[in-house]
Amino acid sequence: MRPVPASDACEHAHRLAFGVPAQVIASAPGRVNLIGEHVDYHDGCVLPIAIQRRTLVTAALDRSGRVAANSSTEGHAEFACDAAEPATSPHWSNYVRGVVAELRAFGGAIPGATLRIESDLPPGGGMSSSAALSVATTLALSELAGLTLPLLEVAQLCRRVEHRFAGTPCGIMDPYASCFGRAGHALLLDCRAMRHEHIPLPLGPVRLLAVPSGVRHALSDGTYQQRQAAGFRAAALLAGPGRTLRDASWAALESESAGRLIDSEALRRARHVVSEMRRVREATGALNAGDWPHFGRLLSESHLSLRDDYEVSCDEIDQIVAVLARQPGVLGARMVGGGFGGVVVAAVRSEACEAVIKALEESYYKERGLLERPFELQPSDGAWVRSVVHRE
Structure with missing residues (x-):
């Protein structure tokens, strides 16, 4: 896939898509798990890295009562802010729907929003494109809504989105690695204690x-x-x-x-x-x-x-x-x-x-x-x- 554009290009794409400037920009990396596969939901330890391929989300609030999400690779989706259920069939916008629903449950005021999504993570490619989308969307919309969420809460929120809106009962590893990755290091995550250590590579x-x-x-x-x-x-x-x-x-x-x-x-x-x-x-x-x-x-x-x-x-x-x-x-x-x-x-x-x-x-x-x-x-x-x- 083509590399994700620089931040200023993403902001320009947001203005082209919606006719309004972006107010925030968020970025979240994909991950590759070096070792520790299918053990996170058994409380085991895992050893992923955050990688250079990322998802960028630009966002702006409006008063429309709706969320409009435009993806450079997946197309356009729009839904009511108070939509509490996923789309009836698997759809990439369910990750955005889920984040909006979870943030509203936290008391986040989202009267309406526009989001432009750029990514060089292929869906279903094994590099956690869904976690990167959920994490970047959560950071962007929580910033707009005035919510200050610790990164651990962001990771847990994104796991709930996977469970409730995507139908995937995954563990915590993917959003956690996207939140807590460090350049030049692997992330040794204890999925029971929810603690991590950065291991130099x-x-x-x-x-x-x-x-x-x-x-x-x-x-x-x-x-x-x-x-x-x-x-x-x-x-x-x-x-x-x-x-x-x-x-x-x-x-x-x-x-x-x-x-x-x-x-x-x-x-x-x-x-x-x-x-x-x-x-x-x-x-x-x-x-x-x-x-x-x-x-x-x-x-x-x-x-x-x-x-x-x-x-x-x-x-x-x-x-x-x-x-x-x-x-x-x-x-x-x-x-x-x-x-x-x-x-x-x-x-x-x-x-x-x-x-x-x-x-x-x-x-x-x-x-x-x-x-x-x-x-x-x-x-x-x-x-x-x-x-x-x-x-x-």
Whole structure:
């Protein structure tokens, strides 16, 4: 996708779309989760980065009683400010609808608004375009409404939007990473304690490569919820009612009684989650020690677990991982995101990066006629909002 325009270009686009100047501009990054997939809703720890691709939202209040949202990639949507329900079918505007409804519940005065949305995050691309949209919209509209929300409250609000308006019962990781990312660092987030630590990324000898598959996923189609439910079934038997798989031990999971009491599907889902939590701990230690080979091996282990135990990969993703595994200088790779498409993240020695990208172009992109290409990830700062100053 084309890069998101600079702030002044977004402000100009807002004036062109609505005939009025923007009053605020907000920006929120996408994220790539380095490791810790499908563990946030089991209270585990995750290790994402905020990335350089972002969503920008310009906004202005009016007295129309309606919210008009114009997206450079998705089109136009309009709805009443007091609309308390999502659109009847999945639609990108449900994220905006949900934010408006949540802010009004906080007492935010939104008599009407216009929003212009620019993004270089592909929907369904595994880089959390929905969280970036929700976070940027929340920051823009709360600024206009005079609400001061701590970033943790912003992240929690955006998770509620995913649950209530998008039909995706996700964890906290995506909006949290979009809010709290820091340039040059990964974010070690404890999803139970809601606390985080910024982990420096010593990227000199290694680059992190994002490899888009060109396959879009939709997490509201039920497959995500089925895997959640299987994990919760296993957690209730392994750790007790109301507990999560964070409370389950590997010994309990591998015990003879677990094999008798838990159905095979739930046991596989639990095996991924519990082993992935261990991999997050090891990956954090590897980064702190600058041990990129060990970090890469953990990425590859994570992919096998997601493919075989959680069963959320797909042929295209597996082909990319296989191509990467054959290339000298690739330390490890895995799928990222909810699954069934999206993006692969790879740790690649810096001197091999150009050759690896060329191999991917020859072995994957050209044969499929895809315009997307691999790109280097730049761990970036989190979301921000500011007022627009108009100079005469």
